[in-house]
Amino acid sequence: MKHIKTINMGALKNSIAKPGCKECANSCQSACKTSCTVANLECENR
Amino acid sequence: MKLHKFKQMGMNIVIDVNSGAIHVVDDIVYDVLDYYKNLSLDEIINKLQTKYNKEQLEEAYDEIRQLEEEGMLYTEDPYKNIILNDNGPSYIKAMCLNIAHDCNLKCKYCFASEGDYKGERKLMSAEVGKKAIDFVIENAGPRRNVEIDLFGGEPLMNFKVVKEIVEYARQREKETGKNIRFTITTNATLLTDEIMDFIDENMGNVVLSIDGRKEVNDNIRIRYDGTGTFDDILPKIKKMVEKRKDGKQYYVRGTFTRENLDFYNDVMMLADEGFKEISIEPVVLEDKHPLSLREEDLETIYEQYDKLAEEIVRREKEGKGFKFYHFNIDVNGGPCVYKRISGCGAGYEYVAVTPDGDIYPCHQFVGNEDFKLGNVFTGIENNELIKTFKNGHIYNKPKCMECWARFYCSGGCQANNYSFNKDIHIPYELGCKMMKKRVECAIAIKAKLMEE
Numbered sequence: 001m002k003h004i005k006t007i008n009m010g011a012l013k014n015s016i017a018k019p020g021c022k023e024c025a026n027s028c029q030s031a032c033k034t035s036c037t038v039a040n041l042e043c044e045n046r
Numbered sequence: 047m048k049l050h051k052f053k054q055m056g057m058n059i060v061i062d063v064n065s066g067a068i069h070v071v072d073d074i075v076y077d078v079l080d081y082y083k084n085l086s087l088d089e090i091i092n093k094l095q096t097k098y099n100k101e102q103l104e105e106a107y108d109e110i111r112q113l114e115e116e117g118m119l120y121t122e123d124p125y126k127n128i129i130l131n132d133n134g135p136s137y138i139k140a141m142c143l144n145i146a147h148d149c150n151l152k153c154k155y156c157f158a159s160e161g162d163y164k165g166e167r168k169l170m171s172a173e174v175g176k177k178a179i180d181f182v183i184e185n186a187g188p189r190r191n192v193e194i195d196l197f198g199g200e201p202l203m204n205f206k207v208v209k210e211i212v213e214y215a216r217q218r219e220k221e222t223g224k225n226i227r228f229t230i231t232t233n234a235t236l237l238t239d240e241i242m243d244f245i246d247e248n249m250g251n252v253v254l255s256i257d258g259r260k261e262v263n264d265n266i267r268i269r270y271d272g273t274g275t276f277d278d279i280l281p282k283i284k285k286m287v288e289k290r291k292d293g294k295q296y297y298v299r300g301t302f303t304r305e306n307l308d309f310y311n312d313v314m315m316l317a318d319e320g321f322k323e324i325s326i327e328p329v330v331l332e333d334k335h336p337l338s339l340r341e342e343d344l345e346t347i348y349e350q351y352d353k354l355a356e357e358i359v360r361r362e363k364e365g366k367g368f369k370f371y372h373f374n375i376d377v378n379g380g381p382c383v384y385k386r387i388s389g390c391g392a393g394y395e396y397v398a399v400t401p402d403g404d405i406y407p408c409h410q411f412v413g414n415e416d417f418k419l420g421n422v423f424t425g426i427e428n429n430e431l432i433k434t435f436k437n438g439h440i441y442n443k444p445k446c447m448e449c450w451a452r453f454y455c456s457g458g459c460q461a462n463n464y465s466f467n468k469d470i471h472i473p474y475e476l477g478c479k480m481m482k483k484r485v486e487c488a489i490a491i492k493a494k495l496m497e498e
Contacts, residue, residue, distance in 0.1 A: 012066025020384030026140040026396040038456035
């Protein structure tokens with residue numbers, strides 16, 4: 001493409017194929033304790 | 047909202063909200079997107095012909111259409127039914143253990159009322175701690191990973207019990223096949239060589255509190271005699287971090303307030319001290335508190351995040367990069383959609399336990415009797431409340447459904463929502479605004495680094 005450079009093809013939609021194991025951390029456990037961000041957690045089932 | 051676009055670091059970035067696709071586009075596409083859904087190609091050409099020629103506009107239009115057809119622009123939300131149909135049980139598998147409702151500091155912004163959570167100053171007994179470990183193991187059901195955060199107050203005021211709890215957990219881990227990960231959050235004042243070795247060996251993560259520059263830290267993080275802690279804690283934090291070899295996690299974590307809106311300098315101070323994992327987070331206080339962040343501070347805060355994002359890119363390219371917690375978004379990975387639509391987990395996957403064994407949806411709700419879920423000795427008594435938290439996801443938060451950042455923050459902090467709006471379903475707006483800025487910065491950093 002000449003005008004658009006795609007840097008992510010839709011990882012969110014593709015993750016629907018994952019099992020949704022819910023083994024990942026809870027967001028407050030990592031550092032924040034006040035300002036919940038879920039997107040910066042790591043997947044335990046890569 | 048299906049699309050979000052913004053400009054940062056000289057790039058035009060477009061996020062397709064529902065697929066998670068991210069594009070860097072030129073000015074033509076950026077402008078065409080303003081009209082793409084509402085006007086025909088001819089009308090768009092008419093509208094933008096003073097800026098671009100017909101051929102350019104046709105090309106841009108075609109590229110947008112192609113991505114739309116491929117499911118990377120204007121995608122519909124395909125996830126809603128997943129969560130609405132999820133009637134299965136939930137498992138409590140993460141716990142904040144309030145080892146001490148007491149603290150040797152009286153930081154001016156403390157949400158826990160200088161450690162006592164507005165109650166009696168108290169240390170957790172080993173008996174309660176062990177019972178809490180049993181509780182979480184029993185309630186984790188099929189989940190293998192169990193997380194325990196040793197929290198306070200200041201947990202190291204009760205180090206003997208910390209050791210007993212960890213030892214007990216290791217034994218229970220072997221018996222049950224669970225994988226228990228400990229984190230400890232400490233103000234660093236009580237760190238000794240013995241304690242540091244223990245932490246290094248047993249903690250998956252250690253969160254070390256310092257607010258940045260000496261004058262900033264010592265304005266807020268003070269002892270009972272009013273003296274600051276900086277000179278005492280910085281060498282201890284450095285020593286603790288030096289022990290964290292082989293990729294063992296730590297976070298040097300601070301809070302910024304209205305008195306250091308130039309918190310970029312605090313992040314940099316910590317980075318220049320050699321720390322590689324840094325988190326400086328906005329204070330959450332009611333408007334009338336002198337340290338609270340307010341609407342009129344946002345412009346300055348945004349500038350600070352912009353500056354920080356640019357500096358992080360610069361340092362990364364020089365091989366001197368560091369991680370800023372809130373910018374750690376892995377655009378090609380991160381948690382799956384099941385996690386993102388279910389939220390932070392407070393109240394149904396994650397709970398906090400007091401020194402008396404009382405269970406609350408998270409550490410921020412501790413002390414609010416309306417939110418007591420039960421006790422580790424008697425079990426969960428308020429299953430309705432657990433259900434409320436489980437259903438407190440983005441699809442039940444109308445404002446989140448209008449927001450492009452919903453799959454990044456997943457509905458925000460329930461406790462903040464409650465304390466500002468008395469309803470976990472109504473987002474804490476100032477927090478949302480800062481969150482959105484951080485997500486933009488995080489994505490821009492990744493885009494910039496991929497560009498070259």
